[in-house]
Amino acid sequence: MTTEALHSASTDLASKSTFQSYKDIVQENDLVLIWISRDHIKPVVMKHGENFNTRYGTFPHTSIIGKPYGSQIATRTAKANKFGFIHVLQPTAELWTLSLPHRTQIVYTYDSSYIMNRLRLGPNSTIIEAGTGSGSLSHQLARTCGKVLTYEFHEVRCEQAKQEFKEHGLLEEDNGNLVITHRDVCNEGFKLNDRDCEASAVFLDLPAPWDAIPHLNTQGILKKNEKVSVCCFSPCFEQVDKTLKALKENGWQEIEMVEIQGKNFESRRQMVRTLDDAINILKDQKERKDAGIEKRNKMNKKILTEAAKNSKTENQTENSATTSKDETKAEVEGSGTEADKQTDATEQSPQLKKPKFNPFGKGFKVKEGDLNYNWIQVSKMESEIKSHTSYLTFASKIYDMKRETEPNDQ
Amino acid sequence: MTTEALHSASTDLASKSTFQSYKDIVQENDLVLIWISRDHIKPVVMKHGENFNTRYGTFPHTSIIGKPYGSQIATRTAKANKFGFIHVLQPTAELWTLSLPHRTQIVYTYDSSYIMNRLRLGPNSTIIEAGTGSGSLSHQLARTCGKVLTYEFHEVRCEQAKQEFKEHGLLEEDNGNLVITHRDVCNEGFKLNDRDCEASAVFLDLPAPWDAIPHLNTQGILKKNEKVSVCCFSPCFEQVDKTLKALKENGWQEIEMVEIQGKNFESRRQMVRTLDDAINILKDQKERKDAGIEKRNKMNKKILTEAAKNSKTENQTENSATTSKDETKAEVEGSGTEADKQTDATEQSPQLKKPKFNPFGKGFKVKEGDLNYNWIQVSKMESEIKSHTSYLTFASKIYDMKRETEPNDQ
Amino acid sequence: MNPLTHIAYDQHVLIKLPSDNSKICFIKKDGVIGLGKFGSFNINDIVGYPLGTTFDIVYDSSVEDTLTETDASASTEVKSAEEKPKEDSVGSEETGQPAKKKQKKFVNKPVGKIVPRLYATNAEDDAEEETSSSERSAIVADAAADLIALQNSSATNKDLINLGSKVQKMTSEEIEKLKEASVDGQEIIQKIIESHENFHQKTVYSQEKYMSRKQKKFAKTFTVEYLTSSGLLQYLFYKGDTMRINDMSIETMAMLLNLGNVQPCGHYLVMDESGGLLVYALMERMFGGNNLEKENLGTITFLHESEHANLDLLKYSNYSSEFISKHIKTISVWEFFEPSTKEELAKDVVFLTNEQINKLHPHKKGTYHRKLKWYHNQLELVNIASKKDYDGLILNTTLQLTGLVPKLGEYLHGSRPLVCYSQFREPLLELSHKLYTDLRYLAPTVLETRCRPYQSIRGKIHPLMTMRGGGGYLLWCQKVLPVDPESLT
Amino acid sequence: MNPLTHIAYDQHVLIKLPSDNSKICFIKKDGVIGLGKFGSFNINDIVGYPLGTTFDIVYDSSVEDTLTETDASASTEVKSAEEKPKEDSVGSEETGQPAKKKQKKFVNKPVGKIVPRLYATNAEDDAEEETSSSERSAIVADAAADLIALQNSSATNKDLINLGSKVQKMTSEEIEKLKEASVDGQEIIQKIIESHENFHQKTVYSQEKYMSRKQKKFAKTFTVEYLTSSGLLQYLFYKGDTMRINDMSIETMAMLLNLGNVQPCGHYLVMDESGGLLVYALMERMFGGNNLEKENLGTITFLHESEHANLDLLKYSNYSSEFISKHIKTISVWEFFEPSTKEELAKDVVFLTNEQINKLHPHKKGTYHRKLKWYHNQLELVNIASKKDYDGLILNTTLQLTGLVPKLGEYLHGSRPLVCYSQFREPLLELSHKLYTDLRYLAPTVLETRCRPYQSIRGKIHPLMTMRGGGGYLLWCQKVLPVDPESLT
Structure with a gap:
């Protein structure tokens, strides 16, 4: 199948935002996420004739267009016989959160997923979000909710976000489900010009949510005679206290504050070194010392230097272990890819490898996972963890509660 | 060596509290901790002629006196040929914390160890503790500090604590290093009748530490011209806020609030069940179904019932896994002890065991660790965790700072 | 009536009790629901109110506290909605003790009148309208705190010597009488506090404990909630039944849905040992809780390890069985990984023409139709097994992951997420190492999330002293399509 | 002068800088300490003040900002106290960038005057005496918050368009001039804030970040602290050198000391890969920081895996080398587990009488004495290896624990704790399973502890946004003496 044929085959889906549908093949004008490494994901719009440049080489968009999403793309680096690699991913709200340009503090998935669950968001929901900020949460909301009404009071940021939403096909005017309004909701409230909000849920990421909360009582903002929920997102404790007060004063119920603590773990290996190994090394050292073989020491030093050259320093090993796969994918030669696969194959029976006696003791740098040694799998916490984002204060309310007297379904 | 000989050999140490020294052999009148299970540790004073009773049997103190600390003690249970077991431990501050009678919320080792470290406690320290509460922290302080001045405002609790400290040989009047005072420090301050406190550190576990903080400025309470530290221990956020205010108003520096989050993990096993196992079970079920061998089903059911009788139900397995070792030690017959050792021996090569095909699928209850199956080791968090004890607010100060003009050492 | 927003007949709802416990009830016309000591009520009385409404149960003082015939039927009603009637009997929910003991105590209150609590529309109206149970306890506690503030700023239990029930001037008989007569549990608690001589001498903690204990014991209120997947999970948690869902926490489940990029149009390959809970959660994100009538709706292919799929918990949902069978395809791992060919299947069947069928003996005709079915x-199973390019692979299984996941990953489209749940971190660590060396998986990450709830009463804010441990871990990665190394030479 | 409480000559101290960084310095008579852009000072000027004192460095406005000869010696002084002079050069501590870059920027300030900050004695005096660096930033932030409160209660950065440095009216030259002239870094910061047009338009967060950045950049203050084990650990942490101590956190180390029941009279068997840090921490609990002269003091038997014991960090301590060699016994694992017998040793030595010695050739005499030593x-090693009944077994080693620990446990007295540290949980899990089936160990428990620091400024209290991960895990159990099963028949 040619690229053209595929192109036309999927035009039906073109109307739907890439954040709200699944795409098969990369087409011209698609927004794609180019994965260079875990901390380096770039949004790029595909255009024939343009290039994507990395320090590993240049990737013409043409080499990407027509490939299935998820494809690894190779390019020859400046050095002969070496290749650079990237992966081309379809944007999702979560990947976007990892890649997006930070205009403000953003809401990460640990928090956003819990918020979305607790506010019971789904295709039937209409949610108010204030403020829009970097738009990380807006994308997640647009993916999941029926309608997203987002407010941003910072004019420049609002324009930037609107432009972004437009490019991502999320705006209502472009057949999407998101409406962004430049507004200071604390002063001006939530009322839209053209309609009632009729929201079923509210998310307030504002410095002073207590100023916005009374505006939720305005007719038409929240759905009537139906349980509606609110979540306020505030970093400081004193903000929580004021928020609790405002929620209570405005008749909100089931008020509860929580915080979310998320952690990532790296998968690492620790060398198995037995007591006997240690004793044998000491014996060996003593023996060599006693024999006074200074010459051998020198030789060993030479071997050590050699080995150190070939392997990496301990520090580097640490970094590369974190990102080694990415780096491997991006840096190694073609044959390196093969070597990687071989690692995979041999991995399945590491217990067959005999632990090799290490005559150099701890000073010798061994690459993590070196098959000449035994390893146990260990989990390593990140060296710096996000210990706090914000406190989440939830509450619910039923405006104008009344009994439905004519059950239709029964 | 006879018990008598040992008895007299260690009388030199008898003057030192059991919480502040190490003992070799259990002697008459010793306070020992009897370990029945992790959640069941009993302090008992050894007296010839008395008995310690458990549901596993009766242990005469005479069978304990003269044994080295740490000994497992056996007694024949009512059932013939069965034995009950306990362990006899020397009290330490940390074990005492696990066993003590709770008069109030207690300070657990996660918090206390950090507090002791942060307040830089050691043989040179004099610490003020208010209030004494259940005395858990007091024991740890008495173990580590040069002097402990503890205050309790609740008269009954104060008397109980004093009696306990006396029995444990911690009181100053009995050659110990602890002084307990019945006092409401918030109203009456810390001043002792017979001396200056000259404390180098302060720990305030009070509902309103802000009322006590100004009393620390009284002459003689804290050491002069030397950095002194304080820690306030409060569960609620608003208490922290008021404490911060009081500390600041009273000239305290390096004010910092932290919280300690500790977790215990159980060591458990999860059965290795492969995809092939699952497919084989399905095939086997189909085969038996197709062949219409109802009879075999019945037979299997019989085997299942039999097996279930011999092993435990899944729930029971869960509980027993947590405490199985304790229970094993306390409940099993003599031969059971042997069996346990065998488990240990075979444990070392679990990979030699072939995974057995389990024809009953998930419904069949298998005892965790059953050597007929493969297992991986897993860590299980407690099902309920202590998520909060109190916030710890630290601060430091130098009273009457002046430069020492005559260095002696130089 | 919209069953997503209002209490409607023939749906399951979650009834939250003052004890923090909850139960699943079926809203059957003319039925009665018994809540043990919290009272009983007629189902018809609550239908039509919005879901989320809190009701008080009110009794005339003349009603006697005995088990009437109505009550018996009520408890049957409740039981029929439950899965394990014995364990879920009303008594069990208050005491948390083994079923045997509870049965003895099983005495339902007679049916009472229902008074819904009105929510205030705006700030002006509601100053005095403090209603829900959590709010109410806050008020009483606040009042108590004020009391203390008046007395002594260093509020402590200094002079409070434990004299047991002596300090409590009301007898339990008096309290019981109050309970039957009173309109509102709050009043009882207020009276108890007034009669408790030393209440203001307790420390903040003891007060909190005391208030909360009394609140849970005496309030006669309940709240009717829409049965969300989280509500269902919470319900199982309070029942002590989390092993049934491999100990998954709400926050971990929520994270899984987001990392899985679950959306209405997706086709997901799912393996789940939670009896349908995870599928129910996916369906909320995909279909919104009931039979959504839209185009291009997605599907869930549910892979099961045992002979039959266990999706028991879906019976509580609002979806029709037609909707479920249209959107949930179930297939065993055997059928999935070792499917028959269409040819093999055709061999087993002799296809008859309509004429031939009509000529068959009625008995044989039935056999033929069964065979054809x-x-x-x-x-269909063969077709399912032949589908590749799923939009997400979502796993909650205790099968060995290192063997299973790479096989299932074959069925995933490029640039689509794989999210794997495990109660323990170790199997995910193992899997992560496995996937790390497999070029088809990008950036496997093991993660943990934990929601820490606070006591959210102003003036006494602190994280709850205890919370549930466990909750599980996730592994997340993206399926990718590596370059063929041959092409690089 | 007591070096535990006051700055005394010939001891190492920890100097804390406004950048949150710290350095270890040796208090050498007539020396100079250079703190890079934070200034330099004469050591003699700080001696005699209590440890914990904060000093400001004050310059006359005429002093030029060039590297003088004094500065050069100052930086040498500092380097001699450090272990890796290059990495620890002053520049590295402010930027955290690789050493190469820093060397270029290395320009020390000239020596300035020292002004100690006085602590107020009581509440009345200190209303205006806000001194330490953390306090000062609090004040400025408070002031800023007040400003905002006056302006608009919904303090946000609504109208704050990012125009880079345009909103900052002061040029960096102006700031530099201020720095050299000003008595107090606080004033600079206040001026910067005043000149920052949009400061009050920033959100709480941006303000905090801004304040803290400026504070760290311009304050010319330092605090001299006693060098505790925690301070040393913190120092290694900021240096990015935690792998050297197997990533142990302060809270985990503290927990280890308590679980190990460390006390002055104990005899502990220790294996430690932290270069002496853990031994230093044990010695604090045992001896209080200096040569404690008491009876019955305990010992630490330090088991090392390599040929020589690595206790490098003890060189920063106040203990005399005599005291250390009396209380710390070092022995390699080989010598410990496979000791020679006294007979074997005696075989290698010919013991001579004094007469015989005197007759020896002077050259041979020396050889004989070396042999005898x-x-x-x-x-002594043989004696150490023969000792059983240790009061605690405390381990921080990356050797395989399942093989090592049961062997070491043989040397532990009954009813004494075993505490084992590991950076990772998995080796402890393995060990825990091993010990669980060994009747000599009671109740092995794997645990984790984590200290979560808060920003403790009233009005803006929240947990710090980031904190260090890792920190390690502990396994704790009690050695016990099982009943001989033979005795039960």
């Missing part, structure tokens, strides 16, 4: 079922 | 050393 089997054939079409099998054919 | 070796013999006595070896004899």
